[in-house]
Amino acid sequence: AQKITQTQPGMFVQEKEAVTLDCTYDTSDPSYGLFWYKQPSSGEMIFLIYQGSYDQQNATEGRYSLNFQKARKSANLVISASQLGDSAMYFCAMREGPGNQFYFGTGTSLTVIP
């Protein structure tokens, strides 16, 4: 079974609008971390936001927020007030336990339309 599932290969959003990128995960480990990364065409993976499995509140970082629904095993990324520079691939990732490898989804390509 896939550890991380991203079901939206491509998304479009109007500039200044909000967009939600979906991510579901699969683990039986009670301790895990969920991450979102942005990968522009230049190729570098840029860390956006982190949510720990024991965190009570949803993580927020500027225009990024993570909609964490533990019972549904979902960790959707919400980008508010989209900007043209947000156009990129977005990857959801999970770490099971401490210090271990990340499992990545297949990514969602976001295009911001002016």
Next chain:
Amino acid sequence: GAGVSQSPRYKVAKRGQDVALRCDPISGHVSLFWYQQALGQGPEFLTYFQNEAQLDKSGLPSDRFFAERPEGSVSTLKIQRTQQEDSAVYLCASSFITDTQYFGPGTRLTVL
């Protein structure tokens, strides 16, 4: 530098050649990871170091792949007798023990 650096950024190899890819992690970061990213896919784990110890190499696809981090800082991923299926972007990431992983720009390897 402030971030993870990798060299070379691009490498073209003829099938059968050996290649060496270098990663300079963020200073002070204990953990170092290598990932392989095929075109249109997410990164896939290759191997993990904590300081100089290689704690997990379960993702290395064959015995042609070898990684080392002899002094617990710079790491080298070596691929012997390259094959066309080795063509991919190789990403290095570092973290402070169990923290967020920060990625380098990657090395794009093309095997002809």
